[in-house]
Amino acid sequence: DSGVTQTPKHLITATGQRVTLRCSPRSGDLSVYWYQQSLDQGLQFLIQYYNGEERAKGNILERFSAQQFPDLHSELNLSSLELGDSALYFCASSPTPGRSTDTQYFGPGTRLTVL
Amino acid sequence: GESVGLHLPTLSVQEGDNSIINCAYSNSASDYFIWYKQESGKGPQFIIDIRSNMDKRQGQRVTVLLNKTVKHLSLQIAATQPGDSAVYFCAEGGGSNYKLTFGKGTLLTVNP
Numbered sequence: 001d002s003g004v005t006q007t008p009k010h011l012i013t014a015t016g017q018r019v020t021l022r023c024s025p026r027s028g029d030l031s032v033y034w035y036q037q038s039l040d041q042g043l044q045f046l047i048q049y050y051n052g053e054e055r056a057k058g059n060i061l062e063r064f065s066a067q068q069f070p071d072l073h074s075e076l077n078l079s080s081l082e083l084g085d086s087a088l089y090f091c092a093s094s095p096t097p098g099r100s101t102d103t104q105y106f107g108p109g110t111r112l113t114v115l
Numbered sequence: 116g117e118s119v120g121l122h123l124p125t126l127s128v129q130e131g132d133n134s135i136i137n138c139a140y141s142n143s144a145s146d147y148f149i150w151y152k153q154e155s156g157k158g159p160q161f162i163i164d165i166r167s168n169m170d171k172r173q174g175q176r177v178t179v180l181l182n183k184t185v186k187h188l189s190l191q192i193a194a195t196q197p198g199d200s201a202v203y204f205c206a207e208g209g210g211s212n213y214k215l216t217f218g219k220g221t222l223l224t225v226n227p
Contacts, residue, residue: 002158042204042219043204043217058214090159103164106160
């Protein structure tokens with residue numbers, strides 16, 4: 001158990017809908033990262049937050065957004081969902097100011113299925 | 116663009132043998148490398164990391180080797196066990212880049 005929690009574990013929804021995925025980092029970790037994992041693309045970095053502020057952006061679609069709250073939990077919002085958004089979404093956290101040399105600890109993931 | 120790739124998508128070994136998983140990276144500015152293990156239905160689990168000022172680092176039954184000249188990274192698992200069966204990812208990061216770039220992964224299967 002990494003100490004990173006994610007909810008829900010599974011999510012099934014329809015095209016065009018909007019969902020919110022939630023992540024709680026390890027105690028004391030200030031940085032949160034979101035990744036998408038699909039069969040054909042592997043693990044793709046989406047976005048990183050550090051202490052409430054966006055720090056780095058990866059291959060995140062315009063339809064997706066995220067935020068980190070004062071209690072350091074983070075939410076990833078996916079809107080206008082398409083079939084191709086079906087994937088595993090992972091959250092990771094790291095202890096210090098969010099440099100890429102920090103070890104990232106991953107949560108168990110949310111499996112999103114868009115029908 | 117930046118990329119991290121794996122030479123072998125699958126690797127099958129006998130229990131007790133040593134396993135070697137390889138990874139090539141393309142960003143010469145990367146100075147931090149990590150190996151993760153992902154079991155079915157779980158998130159990636161940190162195994163071992165290495166910084167660019169080292170060429171070898173050992174953990175419990177695992178060794179990571181870094182060859183900066185040819186931009187190559189490898190993970191060696193000694194006395195491979197059935198519990199080692201998983202997908203292994205290498206990732207690179209460092210410099211001014213806050214994100215990690217992951218390879219596509221190698222599936223390791225350990226036969227009893």
